[in-house]
Amino acid sequence: MGLSNKEVIIKTLTQAETGNYPLGNGLFTVFSNNPALTVENKLLCLELLQTSLDLKEMMTTFASLVARFIRPFNIRFQSAHGFFSLNNENKFHCSDSFNLSISSTSARIGSITYQSTTPLSAQENKLLTELHQLLVPSLRHALKFSELNSMVFKDHLTNIGNRAYYDESLERAILQSSRSHQGLSLIVLDINDFKIINDTFGHLKGDQVLQHFSGALIKSIRTSDMVFRLGGDEFAVILQPSDQKSVHKVIARLHQEISNNSFFTELNFSSSIGFSHWLMGLSANELFSIADQNLYINKASQKTSNQ
Template identity: 65%
Template sequence: MESIPNKEYSYNGTKSPIFTVFSNEPLLSTKDKLFTLETLQKSLDLKEIMENFASLVASFIRPFNIRFQSAFGFFSLSKSLPSNFTRNFNLDSADHSPRLGTMTYQSETPITATEDKLLAELHQLLQPTLKHALRFSELSSMVYKDHLTNIGNRAYYEETIFHAIEQSNRTNLGLSLMVLDINKFKPINDTYGHTKGDQVLNAFAQVLTKSIRTSDFVFRLGGDEFVVILQPSAPCSVSKVQQRILQEIDKNSLLKELDFSASYGFSHWEIGTTASQLFDQADQHLYQNKALDRAQR
């Protein structure tokens, strides 16, 4: 049995603490725990798990603005509540491995002792699923990452373009695809060696990453071929990104030293266009631009 100071009352002009007495018995019933575990184990996707967890917190306690942060994932859910009070919980792994992350709750009023105890119980139920989800996220990032440039690879591109087309079907926000390759990349490898060629690929990946918005994606499909997904996209989006790419190339000392250039093609998604068709249109435009560039030299 434990006593936790909760609030004060006034008696004969003297303030004295009222103690709320809690049993060491859990506040969640066995039925509540089973329901919580079933809800949390529906998915290994971090976002879905945290959305489900936020719903459980709102059901058992009350709604909060919730944020979770770790080395392998981030989640934020705002209920547009006043954030007068903040409470942080460090979520530790049961097997003493590195900390899973930090959960932050924001609310208009302070978290009471009862709510604090309920959150602790919910965290205990969350931790096993969360640990697996974070590990899955870590492994997924390895599967979807180009290990030379640390940007997305072909597998990640294929999954992302599929979801981007689905989203455009629902929202009609616009979607554009850019396909790029490096001009005269083989002579760079032949003249300076493959180590220099790898440095060029890395530098160009950084250029592309710096040239896009946070809502956009950049990928290396293989060799010197890169792809950029722009979403949302307007008719002027591609030209804006192209200008930023040229500016970033000019700022890069390695690329400037090699008189680096790249060609690009683009396509704009329309209703009924498949991912394969969208890529083919951009790829065809790329080779038209390369042919035009050769003819002008």
């Protein structure tokens, strides 16, 4: 998340360090201790935060609640099993961070950072603490769900998303873009002459090629983007939010990663790439079909230039 050149003010707190607002061992301690939010507002928050176990949807809902009861922020959540980032257009130079946990004695489940033009006031700090207390129980379940999903939807050779995860993620990305009007792009890739690599160097070498290529893809994207192995030597990248520049930046970074890797240069490695941009009304299959057609155009042009 970009910051201006002004001095950055950073404050990190644990839930136990927020003074007179302890979390305690039960969720409903949040309804006592002279709360800043009304009981009705807290029940509303709980209801909204429990509508989905998807981390991105839950944190988007939470960000809207923060904006409603306090003010809009740039928000970033990070944990071992999930990441969320919401950036407004403004470049903020004040940053307040909180470590989230079920209680003062339990392990941290993640950290959340708020960026804004001014530091948090004491009343805003109290409001955020109460909102965190409402968020944490649902957030813990969402992170566990995310952890289990990563095991089911992971390609075990390359450690990236598999075809099932791709299908689910693309449908979800289209739904989100239709609601929020965020740009969405799909990149599809395959490895040129992969069969020749397998036949010449053996399947173990072929597996290493797939692993190195996956690593290059991961290094070429942003944290908000997703990489998948569709099967064989076919890969896909979902970019969201996205525009023409986003796609070209990823492709340029990928070419740079490949050219800087001696493993690839020894094999005279190359890949073919196609991409498409989602428009209202396009299905997941149609979006893939357009990208796939562009991939084969790219592959044909490479063969022509190499003759």
